[in-house]
Amino acid sequence: MEINLTLNGKKIKAQIRPDELLLDFVRSQGCRSVKRGCETANCGLCTVWLDEKPVLSCSTLAARADGRTVTTLEGVAAEAEAFGAYLAEEGAEQCGFCSPGLIMNVLAMERELSDPSEEEIKEYLAGNLCRCTGYMGQLRAIRNYLNRKGGETDGENR
Amino acid sequence: MERTAKIVGSPVMKKDAMALVTGKPVYTDDIAPGDCLVVKVLRSPHAHALVEEIRTEGAKKVPGIVTVLTWKDVPGKRFTMAGQSYPEPSPYDRLILDRRVRFVGDAVAIVAGETEAAVDRALRLIKVSYQVLEPVLDFRTAKDNPILVHPEEDWKSLCPVGADNKRNLCASGCEKDGDVEAVLKTCDYVVERTYHTKANQQAMMETFRAFTTLDPYGRLVVTASTQVPFHVRRIIAHALDIPKAKVRVIKPRIGGGFGAKQTVVAEVYPAIVTWLTGRPAKIVYSRYESQIASSPRHEMEVKVRLGADKDGMIRAIDLYTLSNTGAYGEHGPTTVGLSGHKSIPLYGNAEAFRFTYDVVYTNRMSAGAYRGYGATQGLFAVESAVNELADMLHMDPVKLREKNMVREGNVMPAYYGEVANSCALDRCMAKAKEMFGWDEKFPAKDMGNGKVRGVGVAMSMQGSAIAGLDVGSATLKLNDDGFYSLLIGAADMGTGCDTTLAQVAADCLCCDLDNIVVHGVDTDVSPYDSGSYASSTAYLTGGAVVKTCDSMIAKIMEKGAEYLNSSADEVEFDGKRVYRLDGSGEISLRDIGNRAMCSNGYALEVTESNTSPSSPPPFMVGMAEVEVDMETGAVELLDYAAVVDCGTPLNPNLTRIQTEGGLAQGIGMALYEDITYSPKGQLYENSLMQYKIPSRQDVCPIRVEFESSYEKTGPFGAKSIGEVVINTPSPAIASAVAHAAGVYIRELPITAEKVYRGMNGKG
Ligand code: FES
Ligand code: FES
Numbered sequence: 001m002e003i004n005l006t007l008n009g010k011k012i013k014a015q016i017r018p019d020e021l022l023l024d025f026v027r028s029q030g031c032r033s034v035k036r037g038c039e040t041a042n043c044g045l046c047t048v049w050l051d052e053k054p055v056l057s058c059s060t061l062a063a064r065a066d067g068r069t070v071t072t073l074e075g076v077a078a079e080a081e082a083f084g085a086y087l088a089e090e091g092a093e094q095c096g097f098c099s100p101g102l103i104m105n106v107l108a109m110e111r112e113l114s115d116p117s118e119e120e121i122k123e124y125l126a127g128n129l130c131r132c133t134g135y136m137g138q139l140r141a142i143r144n145y146l147n148r149k150g151g152e153t154d155g156e157n158r
Numbered sequence: 159m160e161r162t163a164k165i166v167g168s169p170v171m172k173k174d175a176m177a178l179v180t181g182k183p184v185y186t187d188d189i190a191p192g193d194c195l196v197v198k199v200l201r202s203p204h205a206h207a208l209v210e211e212i213r214t215e216g217a218k219k220v221p222g223i224v225t226v227l228t229w230k231d232v233p234g235k236r237f238t239m240a241g242q243s244y245p246e247p248s249p250y251d252r253l254i255l256d257r258r259v260r261f262v263g264d265a266v267a268i269v270a271g272e273t274e275a276a277v278d279r280a281l282r283l284i285k286v287s288y289q290v291l292e293p294v295l296d297f298r299t300a301k302d303n304p305i306l307v308h309p310e311e312d313w314k315s316l317c318p319v320g321a322d323n324k325r326n327l328c329a330s331g332c333e334k335d336g337d338v339e340a341v342l343k344t345c346d347y348v349v350e351r352t353y354h355t356k357a358n359q360q361a362m363m364e365t366f367r368a369f370t371t372l373d374p375y376g377r378l379v380v381t382a383s384t385q386v387p388f389h390v391r392r393i394i395a396h397a398l399d400i401p402k403a404k405v406r407v408i409k410p411r412i413g414g415g416f417g418a419k420q421t422v423v424a425e426v427y428p429a430i431v432t433w434l435t436g437r438p439a440k441i442v443y444s445r446y447e448s449q450i451a452s453s454p455r456h457e458m459e460v461k462v463r464l465g466a467d468k469d470g471m472i473r474a475i476d477l478y479t480l481s482n483t484g485a486y487g488e489h490g491p492t493t494v495g496l497s498g499h500k501s502i503p504l505y506g507n508a509e510a511f512r513f514t515y516d517v518v519y520t521n522r523m524s525a526g527a528y529r530g531y532g533a534t535q536g537l538f539a540v541e542s543a544v545n546e547l548a549d550m551l552h553m554d555p556v557k558l559r560e561k562n563m564v565r566e567g568n569v570m571p572a573y574y575g576e577v578a579n580s581c582a583l584d585r586c587m588a589k590a591k592e593m594f595g596w597d598e599k600f601p602a603k604d605m606g607n608g609k610v611r612g613v614g615v616a617m618s619m620q621g622s623a624i625a626g627l628d629v630g631s632a633t634l635k636l637n638d639d640g641f642y643s644l645l646i647g648a649a650d651m652g653t654g655c656d657t658t659l660a661q662v663a664a665d666c667l668c669c670d671l672d673n674i675v676v677h678g679v680d681t682d683v684s685p686y687d688s689g690s691y692a693s694s695t696a697y698l699t700g701g702a703v704v705k706t707c708d709s710m711i712a713k714i715m716e717k718g719a720e721y722l723n724s725s726a727d728e729v730e731f732d733g734k735r736v737y738r739l740d741g742s743g744e745i746s747l748r749d750i751g752n753r754a755m756c757s758n759g760y761a762l763e764v765t766e767s768n769t770s771p772s773s774p775p776p777f778m779v780g781m782a783e784v785e786v787d788m789e790t791g792a793v794e795l796l797d798y799a800a801v802v803d804c805g806t807p808l809n810p811n812l813t814r815i816q817t818e819g820g821l822a823q824g825i826g827m828a829l830y831e832d833i834t835y836s837p838k839g840q841l842y843e844n845s846l847m848q849y850k851i852p853s854r855q856d857v858c859p860i861r862v863e864f865e866s867s868y869e870k871t872g873p874f875g876a877k878s879i880g881e882v883v884i885n886t887p888s889p890a891i892a893s894a895v896a897h898a899a900g901v902y903i904r905e906l907p908i909t910a911e912k913v914y915r916g917m918n919g920k921g
Contacts, residue, residue, distance in 0.1 A: 037365075084178075091809070095364065096175075097362075098363050130363070137818060139854070
């Protein structure tokens with residue numbers, strides 16, 4: 001079947017199989033940042049935005065994107081780089097395989113919540129698993145990133 | 159030239175960090191050619207069976223299917239998938255496809271086709287009739303069981319590890335010092351307990367995967383998510399029965415390994431497809447496959463006997479480890495050793511020890527290497543027993559350890575008689591006590607609301623590379639404009655060794671980090687390295703980098719002197735230039751690099767290898783605080799404090815992340831990650847839905863500090879960090895639960911149900 005959508009700001013038309021998953025579709029469109037870590041909607045690695053809202057692309061049919069807007073990390077490169085630098089400063093991208101999904105959710109959280117507490121951050125990102133870092137470094141990076149606007153980044157925050 | 163740590167010890171960003179956080183296509187599946195055949199494996203539904211007949215005609219007829227392979231199509235030479243130095247201690251007990259299948263999930267056939275849909279369809283159309291055999295499922299009854307997992311005559315053990323396939327033994331042995339029985343008889347107290355750990359999954363986020371192509375010379379190029387590229391080369395050659403010269407292995411960025419990828423779990427399947435069809439081929443394991451047919455931790459049952467006098471001096475340690483290697487023997491003979499070698503030596507004053515072990519075959523998934531590699535299992539047992547001893551003596555377990563712990567300068571008889579030349583374990587304990595508030599919190603506090611808080615402690619050690627065996631190497635080239643290329647054969651799997659090794663090189667060569675470009679592993683190009691396992695890279699390959707830099711400096715001085723019409727002993731090198739000691743002339747590194755590209759017969763390129771007669775242990779202390787719901791038995795982890803002695807931390811950011819990550823994995827093992835089987839041998843925890851690795855809501859604040867010793871044989875005083883950090887949570891948390899609820903959980907994970915049953919006398 002044919003779908004029309006806006007992928008990372010570009011209007012495209014594509015042929016898909018009816019059972020094709022959004023994850024496989026965006027990867028086939030060259031958005032290789034999007035990763036798969038499970039088949040059971042547990043890991044969050046595949047997070048993309050559908051109309052600006054984070055969804056698990058592994059459990060979303062590509063057909064659902066018809067007429068809508070899909071954003072992957074490639075589509076928010078500048079922001080990804082800005083937050084990514086905070087992750088990198090902590091060394092909190094160990095293998096990095098979970099980073100794209102995490103970053104998509106962090107950027108969505110930033111849009112959705114103002115000044116989230118630690119509990120809110122943890123809850124918002126609960127679906128983003130990471131096997132390497134133990135999450136502490138990610139949390140330091142997120143706090144530093146969110147604090148940057150207030151001008152004070154708390155580098156000593158450990 | 160003086161060698162001072164400037165970049166070493168500073169928290170520099172990883173060289174590949176920005177590529178990773180901006181989602182660049184750098185992992186195996188991102189760079190696989192678009193025309194790769196999709197490769198999948200048909201897996202056995204039975205724990206033990208013989209393939210009587212296998213019909214593939216229907217599958218082969220599916221449009222898009224290129225090949226279907228069965229046991230008849232693969233070489234008949236047995237090999238091991240364990241990524242270890244040759245001759246491997248792991249027995250040669252595998253074929254790519256075997257007629258006898260030995261666990262639920264064992265490979266029965268390989269299908270390759272143009273699309274995933276075609277391959278899935280073909281898999282369903284393969285008709286197999288099995289002669290179902292009775293399996294050996296309980297590892298406690300496996301030894302000398304009449305049912306044999308490997309009855310075949312061509313089974314082979316290359317090393318004297320006490321293996322005997324006719325007894326279901328993958329390895330067995332006994333080591334001792336002194337007369338353990340005699341000392342135990344004269345001890346005031348003897349604790350005798352048995353502990354059980356499960357076959358935990360590494361569950362790295364990137365599952366097993368590889369793709370294979372043929373190059374213009376007809377050689378097989380394997381691009382794989384692996385920790386052991388050079389071992390992959392050898393193993394693929396063995397498996398396909400082709401010359402090693404025909405194989406090249408490339409390692410891109412890796413989405414985590416933790417030991418899982420020290421076994422060649424997936425590479426053989428696309429490799430044989432490409433070798434037989436000439437077509438590029440790719441395999442990507444599903445999470446399901448990664449859970450049921452991979453290389454998890456060895457399940458172990460460890461019986462500890464600990465003898466002490468009434469003052470708490472530990473006088474004797476007796477350990478018997480029964481290890482379950484599953485259907486195949488990957489890492490079986492070696493992991494078991496660490497259960498004793500990395501636990502007993504923590505207690506420096508024991509008069510005698512004995513360490514006995516059996517590693518048995520069963521019809522379970524084959525085990526492999528997982529961070530900690532047997533030490534984790536042994537330390538859960540020994541540290542738990544020490545905690546139980548302390549409780550029995552009504553003694554603070556910290557005090558008990560302060561009396562007994564190994565200290566700098568001690569000989570460690572159970573650690574090959576090595577001396578603890580760098581050991582800050584005592585300082586780690588003191589610091590942990592202080593940052594955790596141990597004295598105020600020990601042993602427990604009733605919160606008055608049906609909840610009780612308790613605290614527990616544990617120590618840990620590991621090694622730094624395998625002594626007298628592992629090889630680390632580095633190649634350094636000086637290029638035009640004076641920049642260096644550093645080629646290493648050790649695999650960066652997210653750990654950041656491409657960066658930390660460049661930090662070492664930068665300080666040796668007195669240059670900026672950016673003046674060194676690093677090339678990851680390609681077996682055609684990189685110098686030989688055993689691989690990234692056994693906590694070897696920082697210590698061993700780091701040492702190779704130091705040696706290589708020293709040789710490079712000598713060459714630069716030689717060449718510089720030539721350009722200055724002097725001799726090497728009349729000049730000095732300061733990182734930027736070679737200058738005459740008498741001040742009468744100099745030439746910049748840049749000019750040397752550029753000039754050496756013309757009319758030069760002296761290569762500014764060096765390779766050095768490094769090996770170590772000893773394996774200096776890193777040490778650490780972990781302390782846990784839990785809150786137990788006395789009604790339900792539910793355990794909540796409130797605080798975890800850890801202090802590590804890894805020698806000099808080469809990059810404090812990366813050592814911290816390694817520690818936090820290892821602790822989180824250890825916490826998962828302690829509290830959440832269970833492995834259970836159906837009566838027929840089917841694994842229940844076959845997805846991340848059932849196999850609960852910790853989420854960010856499951857880990858408490860993890861607080862990490864460092865107390866560094868200085869290891870003279872390591873680069874800039876460094877020892878290893880990667881593995882030591884996973885070992886303390888299980889025993890520390892188990893003891894914290896015991897102090898809160900009065901229940902000793904000796905089988906992991908520590909679930910509410912077990913605690914509840916213990917509290918209600920149903921244990
Ligand atoms: S791939 Fe795991 S949640 Fe989508
Ligand atoms: S950094 Fe490896 S999974 Fe998160």
